[in-house]
C-alpha cells in the first residue's frame with residue numbers, strides 16, 4: 001500500500017485557483033480515517049482503511065464496482081446505522097477536535113456532514129422547502145435567515161438563476177440535472193463541514209454533468225468534498241486527491257495528478273489504463 | 278449484403294409478432310370492457326331501483342326533518358342521519374389517530390421480532406372477523422364491562438374497532454411504499470426518526486392513508502349488525518343534545534352519552550314492516566345513505582387535491 005502523506009507537500013499541489021482563504025490555512029486536514037473496517041453482518045466490506053481527507057479540498061474515491069467506495073462514503077455520516085447488523089471498527093477522526101465520529105451520536109454527525117446520493121431524491125415539497133429542509137430540521141425559524149441561506153445554497157449549486165422565480169413550486173417539476181443540483185443545494189444549505197457525493201452525475205447527461213462538475217470546482221474553496229465516481233476523467237478534472245480502492249482495501253492514495261500519471265501500484269495502473277474494472 | 282438478408286428474413290416475422298400482440302390487446306380490452314359493463318349495470322340497476330322506488334319521499338323536505346312515525350307518510354329520517362353523522366365523527370376521531378399511530382409504530386419503530394410478527398398476523402386476521410363479533414365484544418366490554426350504555430360513544434367505539442385493521446394495514450402499506458432514498462435524504466440532513474416520519478414520510482404517504490381511511494369509514498357507515506347488537510334504538514323521537522352551544526365553552530360532549538339510531542338500522546326497520554309505504558321510505562333512506570358515502574369520498578378527493586397543492 002502506497003500512501004503519500006501530503007501534510008507538508010500539498011501546498012505545492014495547489015493551482016492558484018484553489019488558494020484557500022487565510023483563516024483556512026491553520027489546518028490542512030478535515031478528517032482522518034484510521035484503520036477503518038466495516039461489516040455488513042458477516043461480510044467485511046472495508047478492510048483497515050487509512051486515509052487523510054484534506055481540508056477544503058476535493059478527494060475522489062475510485063475503484064471497480066463493489067470495492068467499497070459507497071460503503072466508505074456512507075460511513076462518514078453514519079448511514080449504515082440506519083440498518084441492523086452493520087458494524088464498524090477503527091476511527092474516522094474529525095478535525096480540529098479530533099473526535100472519532102464512529103463514537104459520536106449519529107444524528108450529531110449527520111448535522112455536520114452533508115450527503116448527496118447517486119439518484120436525485122428531492123422531497124415532495126417546494127423547491128424552497130427542499131433547500132431549507134436541513135435548516136428546519138435544526139430548528140431554524142427565522143425567515144430572513146432561511147431565505148438568505150436558501151438563496152446562497154442555490155447560488156452555490158448554480159441553480160439560482162433557473163429557479164429563483166419558482167421557489168414555491170414543486171421540486172418534482174425540475175429536470176433530473178436540476179433535481180440533482182437541488183439536492184446539492186439542500187446538502188450545502190446547513191453549511192456542512194464535509195460534503196459527501198456518491199456518484200452524483202451517474203444519472204445525468206453530459207451537459208448536466210458539466211454543470212455539477214463546475215459547481216464542485218466553484219465550492220471547493222469553502223467546503224471539504226469527498227466524491228465517489230466511476231468516471232476517471234471526472235476524478236482527474238475536479239479532484240485534488242484521489243484514492244484507489246480494490247476489494248475493500250485502499251490500494252493507493254496520492255495527489256490526483258500523480259496518481260493518474262505515475263501510479264505506484266500495478267492494480268491502480270491496470271485500472272486507470274482500462275485494463276481492468 | 279448480410280444485413281439486408283437478415284432483415285428480410287426477420288421482418289415478416291416481427292410484423293407477425295406485433296400483430297399477434299395487438300390482437301391479444303384487443304381481446305383483453307374487450308373482455309375488460311364487458312366485465313366492467315356487467316358490473317356497472319348491476320350497480321346502476323340497484324341504484325336506479327332505489328331512486329325510482331324512493332322518489333316520492335326523496336322529493337319531500339319533511340322526510341329529512343321528521344322523526345320516525347307510525348304513519349309512513351309522516352315518517353322521516355332526521356334522527357337517523359344525525360345519528361349516523363355523530364357516530365361517524367366518533368369513529369373517525371378514534372380510528373384515524375389510533376390506526377395511523379399503530380401503523381406508523383409497527384412500520385417504523387417496532388423491533389423486528391416474533392412479537393411484532395404475532396401482532397401483524399393478528400391485525401390482518403382482525404380485518405376478516407365478522408362485524409357481529411365486534412358487536413358482541415362491545416356488548417360485553419363497553420356496555421357491561423365499562424358501563425358506557427347504549428350510546429353514540431359506544432357505537433363509535435365499536436365501529437372504530439371494526440375498521441382499525443383496515444386503517445392500520447393501509448397506513449403500513451402507504452408508508453412502506455415511500456422509497457428508501459427519501460428517508461435517507463432526511464436522515465442524511467440530521468433528522469431524527471420522528472422528524473423524518475412527521476415531515477417527510479407521513480406527508481408523502483398521506484394519500485394512501487387517506488384512501489384506506491375512507492374505505493374503512495365507508496364500510497363503517499353501512500354497518501348495522503354490530504350497532505344493533507349493542508342495542509341501538511329503532512324508534513327514536515328526539516335528537517341528541519347539540520355539540521355546539523351559545524355559551525362558553527361553546528362545545529359540549531353530552532351528545533356522546535345520548536341514545537341514537539343510524540341510517541342502516543332505520544332502513545332495516547322499515548324494510549321489515551309489512552306496509553308497502555314503509556318500503557318506499559326504506560328505498561329513499563338507502564339513496565341518502567349512498568349519497569353520504571359518496572360525499573365522504575368527495576371530501577377525501579378534495580382533501581387529497583388540496584393537500585397536494587398545499588406543499589409550501
Ligand SMILES: Nc1ncnc2c1ncn2[C@@H]1O[C@H](COP(=O)(O)OP(=O)(O)OP(=O)(O)O)[C@@H](O)[C@H]1O
Nearest residue numbers: 040043045063064065066067068069070071072230
Ligand atoms: N446492504 C448490504 N448488505 C450486504 N452487503 C453489501 C450491502 N451493500 C453493499 N454490500 C457489499 O459490500 C461491498 C461494497 O459495496 P459498495 O456499495 O460500497 O461498492 P461500491 O464501490 O460503491 O460499488 P459501485 O461502484 O458499484 O457503487 C460489495 O461487495 C457489496 O456487495
Ligand SMILES: [Mg+2]
Nearest residue numbers: 069070071198
Ligand atoms: Mg456505490
